Amino acid sequence: MPSAFKEMMLKEITKELEGSPYAFMTHFEGLTVSDLSDFRRSTEKVAKRSLVVKHALAKKVFSELKIQEAEKFLTGSVIVTLGDKEPQVISKAIVDFSKSHEKLVLAGAVIDRKVYDQSYVKRLAGLPSRHELLTQVVVRVKSPITGLVLTLGQVLRGFVVALNEIKKKKELQPQTA
DSSP states (O other): OOOHHHHHHHHHHHHHHHTOSEEEEEEOTTOOHHHHHHHHHHHHTTSSEEEEEOHHHHHHHHHHTTOGGGGGGOSSSEEEEEESSOHHHHHHHHHHHHHHOTTOEEEEEEETTEEEEHHHHHHHHTSOOHHHHHHHHHHHHHHHHHHHHHHHHHHHHHHHHHHHHHHHHHHHSOOOO
C-alpha cells in the first residue's frame, strides 16, 4: 500500500498535469543544485511550474490521463515543466537554457494530450510568440494606412501651396475699379 505522502504527491502531479495543456520533459543528469535553481528561475516567467518527478509516479499519472506514449521520456532524472499560455515561449526558454547547460537535455513534450519528440519542441522554439505575431500584424495593417495618410497630407499641402501662390499673384496685380 502506498504511503500517504506518495498518494498526496500523485494527486498533486495529476492535478498539475490536468490543469496544464503543456508539459515539457527534460533530463538533467549531473546538474548541480545551482543549475537547477537557474533553470527554474529562467522558466518561472513563462511557465506555470517545474517539477522534478519520480518515474513511478509520473508513469501512474500518465496512464491515468491516458497518455502512455509520454512514458518513453521518463528515463534518468526528469523535470516536467508545465505551462498554460504560449508553448513556443516555454520551449524557447528550455532550449536556450539547454544550449548553455549541456547536462540538461530536452526529451519531449505533451501538448494538448498529444506526445511530441525533441525535434518538434526545437522547431516550436523557433516560432515567434503570440505577442510578436500580433505586433507583426499591427505593423502590416498600419503600414498602408500610414501611407494613405501621408499621401493625403501631401495632396493637402500641395493644394494649400497652390492657394497661397494664387493669393500672392492676386495681391501683386494692380487693382482696377
